[in-house]
């Protein structure tokens with residue numbers, strides 16, 4: 001994925017961070033009081049700012065003229081770290097350097113005091129991927145780390161870390177970004193880049209990125225390359241994302257409401273013949289039915305659930321949620337989830353969905 005915007009707009013100060021204020025507050029106190037821990041564990045979903053925060057923290061604790069807790073971004077330490085050329089900042093991707101020898105050579109390299117900076121900072125990305133031997137070797141280092149070393153372990157799967165390592169770290173959980181947070185960052189970028197963009201288009205980008213700012217910025221890049229103009233419309237986003245037309249989803253759901261299974265199957269097959277992407281279709285339908293289920297439980301959530309949609313669409317969703325029984329929604333959702341799993345192994349990709357529809361007919365009649 002293209003990451004030009006992601007790199008260009010990477011925060012260089014804590015004040016530029018879009019989210020994770022709960023983490024920044026604690027780090028701020030530590031930086032200002034000088035009470036730096038020897039090991040940190042940054043855990044959370046991809047693209048939520050773990051590595052960016054790690055580099056920023058490394059910069060702040062090494063800055064030569066720090067004011068408050070923000071790095072100055074002007075001293076030699078700050079400049080070297082921003083450029084990525086500071087020899088005392090060691091970044092290791094544990095996904096590809098996961099063996100015992102990698103940790104041994106790390107151990108050797110932290111025997112010596114930092115060359116230039118105050119702290120040697122080791123940023124270990126995807127730390128849960130270390131082999132068992134490597135993890136044990138790392139544990140040994142963490143038991144008696146040199147004064148001048150700070151470890152920052154980043155992971156998307158903290159539960160896979162061995163507990164003896166996790167318990168030696170100060171742990172921070174990075175939250176997925178909300179649609180609002182992502183939109184606000186994208187708006188900022190669009191303004192800087194002189195891009196005219198519809199708010200609904202940004203909301204759709206944000207929604208499809210599922211809480212990952214990096215994915216959202218990558219998608220914005222991709223759409224800009226696609227349109228090759230300074231204007232982004234919601235149609236452009238739909239085209240790139242391969243969004244299934246909502247009319248199709250509405251019509252299909254109407255058949256489910258009427259329990260008109262022969263028509264639902266016919267409709268499915270007609271669309272497959274027309275070249276509709278079955279994976280995308282299944283994802284869209286499942287996602288849509290899930291929204292109806294949530295609406296059934298709490299109708300007040302319509303604006304959150306249908307973010308970026310027109311009033312007409314919201315109206316239709318509320319109507320369909322009213323017409324479909326909660327029990328039937330549960331049945332069809334379960335059946336579609338199963339069908340989606342079977343699709344990958346079926347020589348006739350639409351067959352699992354046809355069977356799901358027939359099962360729905362029988363099960364929902366009871």
Ligand SMILES: [Zn+2]
Pocket residue numbers: 062063064065066071072073074075076077078079
């Ligand atoms: Zn500085």
